[in-house]
Amino acid sequence: MFVAHLPAAYLAVRAIRPDASRTVMAAILAGSVLPDLDLLWFYLVDARQHHHHDYLTHKPLVWALLALAGWARGSAIAVGVAAGALLHMMLDSIAGQITWGWPFTTWAATLVVVPATRDWWVASFLLHWTFAVEIAICTAASVVWFVSGKRI
Template identity: 40%
Template sequence: MITAHLPFGYLLGRAAQRYTPPHPWVMPAALIGAVLPDFDLLWFYFVDGRAFHHHLYWVHMPLFWVAVGAVTLPLVRMFQRPLLPVARTFFAALLTHCLLDTVGGDIAWFWPFSDRQFSLVTVEPTHSHFILSYLNHWTFSLELCIWAGAIFLFFRDRPA
């Protein structure tokens, strides 16, 4: 996915607000967690010189986030229980980022145990730029559906 991480984070935040104890940081946690792995693009473009695909950086490794969550969530539960819905939402958003990237991009779900990358669909390079190839691939319609759902809910529930 290229554009749907933030609107999916919004949808996840809305769901978390509905099913967890209310907390003002749940939505920000969902939005930040949904896009955080792609902050590696700054390193990819400005430091690493696009040496290898940004999905190979540690922030796109799901088991890294599972390990961090396995340590963090019990600590939050023990010492800052009111923040537990925020922490759960944040880690859920990070993992859904990786899940969404698995649709049309390669994610190493079992790293560090395996370097094998998984993708549900291969987006063939049919145009001069990978973004054009992706925008013309059927999987982009999934992104449009996520955007439509997020926009619909945002405007439906705004005060008149």
């Protein structure tokens, strides 16, 4: 998933908890993009040697433990960040490999395989039907945002 993590998190909060505070909304939105901060490491340090889904930021157990710790401490912010990150993992599982059973297994499955139809791998993703789903999510989030009158 390229562009729909943030809009999907916004839609999820509006659907599940429309009365969420700005703080909770901000925590979930932040969590929905935090796992991709590993792209800085991927490009600047690791020289693209390992897929960024192999880093700790893309391990669901890490975020589940944060959610558990946040819940135990009564921190809505920690739980929100973790929830956003776990939503990120679910969305990445559509066309990417996430190791949901890590550290017990390295097995990962992809729901949809995006074939390399172009020389530049990004173009293959942008021209695949799954990107239309991302555009639909972004459009839906925009409509909800404009219609609701609730601003973040």
